[in-house]
Amino acid sequence: MCRRSLFPQLLKRTIKPNGGAADRRSIFLWGQDDLHFARVNVEQAAYIGSAQPADSIRRSNEMSPNTLLTIGQQFSRRSWAEPWKIKMVEPLHMSSREEREKALHKAGFNTFLLRSDDVYIDLLTDSGTGAMSDRQWAGMMLGDEAYAGSRNFYHLESAVQKFYGYKYIVPTHQGRGAEHLISKVAIKPGQYVPGNMYFTTTRLHQELAGGIFVDVIIDEAHDPQILHPFKGNIDLDKLETLIKREGADNIAYVSVAGTVNMAGGQPVSMANIKDLRDLTKRHGIKLFLDATRMVENAFFIQEREDGYADKSIAEILREFCGYSDAAWMSAKKDSLVNIGGWLAVNDEEMFEELRNLVVVYEGLHTYGGLAGRDLEAMAIGIAESVQDEHIQSRIGQVRYLGELLTTWNIPIVHPVGGHAIFLDAKAFYPQLEQIKFPAQTLAAELYLDSGIRSMERGIASAGRNAETGDHNYPKLELTRLTIPRRVYTQAHMDVVAESVRAVYENRDQTRGLKMVHEPKYLRFFQARFERL
Numbered sequence: 265m266c267r268r269s270l271f272p273q274l275l276k277r278t279i280k281p282n283g284g285a286a287d288r289r290s291i292f293l294w295g296q297d298d299l300h301f302a303r304v305n306v307e308q309a310a311y312i313g314s315a316q317p318a319d320s321i322r323r324s325n326e327m328s329p330n331t332l333l334t335i336g337q338q339f340s341r342r343s344w345a346e347p348w349k350i351k352m353v354e355p356l357h358m359s360s361r362e363e364r365e366k367a368l369h370k371a372g373f374n375t376f377l378l379r380s381d382d383v384y385i386d387l388l389t390d391s392g393t394g395a396m397s398d399r400q401w402a403g404m405m406l407g408d409e410a411y412a413g414s415r416n417f418y419h420l421e422s423a424v425q426k427f428y429g430y431k432y433i434v435p436t437h438q439g440r441g442a443e444h445l446i447s448k449v450a451i452k453p454g455q456y457v458p459g460n461m462y463f464t465t466t467r468l469h470q471e472l473a474g475g476i477f478v479d480v481i482i483d484e485a486h487d488p489q490i491l492h493p494f495k496g497n498i499d500l501d502k503l504e505t506l507i508k509r510e511g512a513d514n515i516a517y518v519s520v521a522g523t524v525n526m527a528g529g530q531p532v533s534m535a536n537i538k539d540l541r542d543l544t545k546r547h548g549i550k551l552f553l554d555a556t557r558m559v560e561n562a563f564f565i566q567e568r569e570d571g572y573a574d575k576s577i578a579e580i581l582r583e584f585c586g587y588s589d590a591a592w593m594s595a596k597k598d599s600l601v602n603i604g605g606w607l608a609v610n611d612e613e614m615f616e617e618l619r620n621l622v623v624v625y626e627g628l629h630t631y632g633g634l635a636g637r638d639l640e641a642m643a644i645g646i647a648e649s650v651q652d653e654h655i656q657s658r659i660g661q662v663r664y665l666g667e668l669l670t671t672w673n674i675p676i677v678h679p680v681g682g683h684a685i686f687l688d689a690k691a692f693y694p695q696l697e698q699i700k701f702p703a704q705t706l707a708a709e710l711y712l713d714s715g716i717r718s719m720e721r722g723i724a725s726a727g728r729n730a731e732t733g734d735h736n737y738p739k740l741e742l743t744r745l746t747i748p749r750r751v752y753t754q755a756h757m758d759v760v761a762e763s764v765r766a767v768y769e770n771r772d773q774t775r776g777l778k779m780v781h782e783p784k785y786l787r788f789f790q791a792r793f794e795r796l
């Protein structure tokens with residue numbers, strides 16, 4: 265079948281080579297909307313993969329202007345729907361602008377300091393904010409609250425071994441509990457920890473253990489407009505240069521995050537992790553994975569990388585993890601629970617050390633700061649999270665919001681990633697210098713407009729340089745609209761998109777913020793601001 269005709273919106277724009285070294289024969293043809301693409305085999309001049317097949321109905325001249333089209337039809341594809349139905353609802357508070365003005369002043373213009381009762385649609389984070397399934401809630405009733413050896417721990421252990429493939433598991437209360445332990449065990453003071461961009465808590469724990477973080481992500485990740493299918497990839501040349509300069513013994517481990525949060529939820533290719541595995545093996549360096557959003561990463565590999573279209577998400581996840589020595593996890597994301605995390609390693613000696621240390625900071629090694637019921641919900645959530653139809657609808661919803669904003673020419677990070685839409689605050693407010701906190705300002709304005717809570721991922725999140733004390737000035741100044749899993753509907757996404765547009769239309773009026781209170785650690789959580 266000639267699939268070319270199914271992609272009318274393609275072939276109009278940029279052609280970008282796939283970043284994976286092992287995949288040079290593929291090119292990506294990106295649609296004019298920056299969201300849809302087809303993958304083409306250059307030698308055979310044939311389509312070998314695509315984002316979505318097209319629907320036969322599109323708006324035509326014969327149609328009345330009043331004819332309503334589904335969003336799928338507008339984008340020449342079949343619509344998707346969630347693979348679940350709603351059994352219980354939680355009413356939301358819809359506030360007035362006056363109430364929101366008061367609440368925002370009280371919160372020092374920091375959306376982290378708002379009370380959730382004052383929020384209408386909460387897109388602060390996808391962390392611990394998902395809806396559990398009826399199976400997970402049923403599992404909570406089967407919590408074995410024994411101090412030691414709870415049966416739910418063994419269920420979790422089996423689920424991690426089965427789906428992620430590591431040998432030894434240590435539960436922790438959430439992701440940063442795991443980051444703390446692994447940083448303490450694996451980093452000697454003064455050692456370097458190269459990674460694909462940074463995550464706030466990950467980098468802080470590495471630094472508190474005496475490590476020096478070095479960003480070795482590909483350059484494309486720092487540009488919100490470049491279309492690259494795997495913007496989370498590690499730049500192997502940058503890494504090799506660091507290893508040669510500092511010596512392999514001075515590298516604690518390479519830290520790879522599956523879908524890079526701070527880059528806009530951008531994935532890492534299988535080709536890249538394989539090459540990275542070869543490189544680190546040659547130098548005798550360990551490779552550790554932040555598996556927090558690895559299931560979402562697996563979706564992008566299935567969609568975009570040669571040889572993976574017919575593999576299941578579970579198969580791709582297992583293969584990817586197989587190229588690493590250890591992983592830590594904030595189960596509050598992919599694994600569909602409100603609290604929980606774990607550490608997993610293949611090395612028995614390291615496991616012994618971690619199992620000993622978890623007792624000091626989290627709790628006994630079979631509960632790690634969690635109740636038995638939490639461990640059970642996590643075990644069930646892991647199995648639900650790797651179902652192909654779940655992840656397709658999860659990312660489909662994020663893309664839907666991205667499609668709306670893109671067609672309205674609102675500046676967002678492209679390509680749209682796995683868990684959030686990132687508004688490009690520098691492009692939104694070109695009149696604001698970075699020190700006027702454009703992304704923080706945008707989060708505040710969105711809240712005022714409609715009660716939607718988003719968060720800053722820019723200069724406030726980047727903190728200060730440990731040596732000079734100056735602000736870090738990240739290239740990306742983003743406001744994140746993070747979509748909780750299985751919580752909001754398409755109608756909520758429409759309301760969000762319209763609010764972003766309303767704020768965009770008033771962007772010229774905005775003058776920015778100044779920071780008036782700055783906490784020492786992870787300042788973005790508790791900093792306070794005033795209007796300029």
Ligand SMILES: Cc1ncc(COP(=O)(O)O)c(C=O)c1O
Nearest residue numbers: 391438439440463465525556594
């Ligand atoms: C990529 C990544 N790693 C680690 C963490 C830390 O996990 P937690 O919030 O469960 O402590 C997060 C949290 O947002 C994250 O996004």
